[in-house]
Amino acid sequence: xxxxxxxxxxxxxxxxxxxxxxxxxxLLFFAPSEFVLQYRFLIVAVNVVVSGSLGWVLYKRxxxxxxxxxxxxxxxxxxxxxxxxxxxxxxEKLTVATSDYGAFAIRLYAKDGGKVDIPVEKFRIDPFxxxxxxxxxxxxxxxQASMR
Amino acid sequence: MAPSVALNxxxxxxxxxxxxxxxxxxxxxxxESPLERERLVLKFERELMRGKARWLANFIESFxxxxxxxxxxxxxxxxxxRVKGFLLSRFFSYVLNPNYEVGCYMYASERRLNRSxxxxxxxxxxxxxxxxxxxxxxxxxxxxxxxxxxxxYVEKVSDQGLAVVAVETDTGLITNSKNxxxxxxxxxxxx
Numbered sequence: 480x481x482x483x484x485x486x487x488x489x490x491x492x493x494x495x496x497x498x499x500x501x502x503x504x505x506l507l508f509f510a511p512s513e514f515v516l517q518y519r520f521l522i523v524a525v526n527v528v529v530s531g532s533l534g535w536v537l538y539k540r541x542x543x544x545x546x547x548x549x550x551x552x553x554x555x556x557x558x559x560x561x562x563x564x565x566x567x568x569x570x571e572k573l574t575v576a577t578s579d580y581g582a583f584a585i586r587l588y589a590k591d592g593g594k595v596d597i598p599v600e601k602f603r604i605d606p607f608x609x610x611x612x613x614x615x616x617x618x619x620x621x622x623q624a625s626m627r
Numbered sequence: 628m629a630p631s632v633a634l635n636x637x638x639x640x641x642x643x644x645x646x647x648x649x650x651x652x653x654x655x656x657x658x659e660s661p662l663e664r665e666r667l668v669l670k671f672e673r674e675l676m677r678g679k680a681r682w683l684a685n686f687i688e689s690f691x692x693x694x695x696x697x698x699x700x701x702x703x704x705x706x707x708x709r710v711k712g713f714l715l716s717r718f719f720s721y722v723l724n725p726n727y728e729v730g731c732y733m734y735a736s737e738r739r740l741n742r743s744x745x746x747x748x749x750x751x752x753x754x755x756x757x758x759x760x761x762x763x764x765x766x767x768x769x770x771x772x773x774x775x776x777x778x779x780y781v782e783k784v785s786d787q788g789l790a791v792v793a794v795e796t797d798t799g800l801i802t803n804s805k806n807x808x809x810x811x812x813x814x815x816x817x818x
Contacts, residue, residue: 573691574688574689574690574691575672575676575688575689576687576688576689577676577686577687577688579711580711581678581711583676586688607669607672607673610691614691
């Protein structure tokens with residue numbers, strides 16, 4: 480059965496909201512000061528609403544991470560623009576690794592020497608609890624591949 | 628979304644109570660030691676990877692069932708002495724700290740740990756350390772029972788690049804090598 484894991488990445492969402500907010504802030508520098516002072520509360524309200532909604536759209540399109548897996552394959556999708564899919568059978572070894580900033584990932588070593596990181600921390604999955612499951616998937620896919 | 632919810636429950640982060648292993652070991656009924664050994668290994672691994680020993684080294688990758696010759700270590704964690712930080716601390720660490728490769732080997736066994744087994748594990752770990760050009764390593768051995776000869780052997784390890792800690796789960800006794808690294812490692816290993 481296919482499992483889908485997705486979490487809202489608050490740091491990425493904040494980044495997307497700021498990207499939406501920055502041009503609005505820049506526009507205010509060119510607006511007449513009397514206008515800004517007169518409608519300041521309305522301007523703030525509009526800024527917040529536009530930044531929030533536009534930020535959410537940007538986040539879903541470019542930053543939102545979705546991890547999907549079943550017994551044969553898994554994929555990591557970032558927004559709607561980037562998706563990487565792999566077969567469990569292509570990997571032979573796994574480790575728990577940390578990035579430079581201490582974020583945990585399950586690192587898979589491919590038979591051809593490459594490696595792929597599943598950023599489990601971003602999905603709020605405990606890597607030490609998830610490791611046996613990934614190990615089981617690697618072993619079952621390897622045994623299926625050898626039977627073919 | 629239903630599978631997602633189920634998955635979260637299954638693999639979500641453990642509560643703080645799950646880390647309280649010391650009291651569990653003391654109250655553990657007989658016959659459940661293998662589970663406790665595994666949990667001790669997992670506890671040490673988790674703490675090292677989460678940066679409990681960051682004052683000494685930055686452990687970055689953990690290998691399960693790490694095979695060296697005919698010895699299988701339950702866990703091997705590799706790391707380095709260049710501690711990561713943010714902005715200034717990162718810069719100073721890069722400029723001032725040497726970047727030595729280091730490691731931590733963990734071996735857990737249900738067998739009684741005697742001197743010859745301890746020696747074999749130690750020699751294997753030391754060989755792996757030299758082969759991988761590591762500057763120093765920690766070796767943590769966990770067993771239900773440890774012979775007094777094995778404890779003496781551990782205490783007498785004088786190699787400055789090797790810290791050895793032996794944990795006897797039945798009694799909760801911890802023995803460590805008396806060199807500098809061994810004393811540092813002993814501070815980290817708490818049952």
